[in-house]
Amino acid sequence: MDWRKKGAVTPVKDQGQCGINTEAGYPYQAADGTCNTKEESVRAAKIGGYEKVPANNDGTKYWLVKNSWGASWGENGYIMMERDVSAKEGLCGIAMDSSYPTTYDHLKLGFLAHLSYFLETGSCWAFSTIAATEGINQITTGKLISLSEQELMDCDKTSEDQGCEGGYMEDGFEFIIKNKGINTEAGYPYQAADGTCNTKEESIRAAKIGGYEKVPANSEQALLQAVANQPVSVSIDASGLDFQFYSSGVFTGACGTDLDHGVTAVGYGTTDDGTKYWLVKNSWGASWGENGYIMMERDVSAKEGLCGIAMDSSYPTA
Template sequence: MILTLECLKSIIAIFIIVLSGATWGSTGAQSKTATTLNEASLATKHELWMARYERVYADNAEKERRFKIFKDNAEYVHKFNDEENNHTYKLSLNEFADLTDEEFSRAYTGCKRSIRSAGSFKTIDPIKYENLTDVPSSIDWREKGAVTPVKYQGQCRSCWAFSAVAAVEGITKIKSGKLISFSEQELVDCDKIDGDNHGCSYGHLDSAFAYIAHAGISSESNYPYTEKEGTCDTNKTRDYAAKITNYAIVDLNSETELLNVVSKQPVSAMVDRKGREFRLYSGGVFSGECGTSLDHSVTVIGYGRTEDGIKYWLVKNSWGEHWGESGYMRIRRGVDAPQGLCGIAMQPLYPIV
């Protein structure tokens, strides 16, 4: 019998589900001595993982090196997800399970804090949200049609572009009623006005918003993403789909003020995502250890509270739908530190239309 490609993919998916159930099931009924994963089962799991994510290595030496990293991550995930640990979130062997944290940072982060002072932001802020006393208890801008599907930045350190674009997509929908997917590639190729942004190397959110206020932004269909930095195509940039008038910063280190603005529109924010728990996050309310050395940009598209009373921020990421909760993360809100967990409240920015 000849198997079609789709049939083969289905078989692989079934194996992954079965193997996952056997390997990552509840540890409650397991012997305390059975906490170490079997080497053979890990090797099989790695092969299935490679098929799922279409991973191909240059040679056997590279495959062996990647397997060791995969094994280390797999054992960490297995122990972390043990029910006795009682975490508020879970981890999984996602697309990034064969990378070290250092390798991941070099490829998938890339945002830097603004070089502007807080005072200079306030001089360019013509609009100030009122201090609302009756902000809604929860909001999800996806439910209001102001969020495009999750995108994938690939190994281009362009998270800054995806974060800024998502915020502009949101406010454009809120103001015009039209949800348009805008072009991150235009920012990667063309945002060189003040020399602050460097395409696939790194970028600043405030420079991205300044570019969109000056030149507008094309639709994604007009200027599609390529996962690499190229030459600015001015023929495409002339036909911009939207423009903002300005941008502003949320009051620094205030989750209360961030809540105020997010109740009105999606907001770009930077986080410190160092550590494998952020990278391998698969669901729940993230409450892991992280610092305030901001290195990654996301878009805050809502907030809420779980049935257990845990407050969270709802965040859209740019690592594809296989990461987190179909590309999204819930991160703990209302922590003791004024910067917020992972520094999410340290320097949020939002576009003005």
């Protein structure tokens, strides 16, 4: 089953980063300038935190370094550089004083915010809500329409949904129901930042849903039955480096069940070697994974599913 082939899935979108301003809002000039306090106050991305630096599959220790040359460079803008090399200055000059603790966690000391681009402090909930809504709308009307995540972020403030600060897909469905529909992406375009609700655009309704259903928790079989009928919003643990650096194939990497990311299950299948998988649409742009998608191992031994995919899922109804 692949809902893309049935025309029920729009092209992969990119949620960007919701905290400091965007490049478009405060463009880079490659020169010193005077601080634009108006644009400085806009927050469209959050500065991320850190990840513990484990050994890779062959045991080589490495530093995980974020560059500023864009996501097309390296591994989505990052590079893994060998750690504990023989030269005292380290590879390319990375070095540490000898007097440091064996373990250190800036996050636990309160010095760093959690990673927002990959974790719950972002707009992934809106993208998952919209992707599932786009799916049921196409199935019932025959029209595939790209709908507005920004409307959810700006106008859905009645419950736990707080734009770039995170939210829940079920609350997103509730908003669409109460609002009697939602506008198109073109009519209310994504800004990668929280904004004031545009009530004029909010009143334009290109698609609607009648309700939503929760999938029974901790049952991949129940999730399978749901995805067989339509795209389904699912929550997963996307905090691990294996997941974040996924590029192709069936993902079987280590991950937990601390749900922190909303995505959309748009299909399932079995590879030629017999490995069962979920086909999942992400919101990190088409350059991530397999054109923005990931195949996640299905029918694993844990009842929660890989990365907790079977723990918390829901879908809109016509």
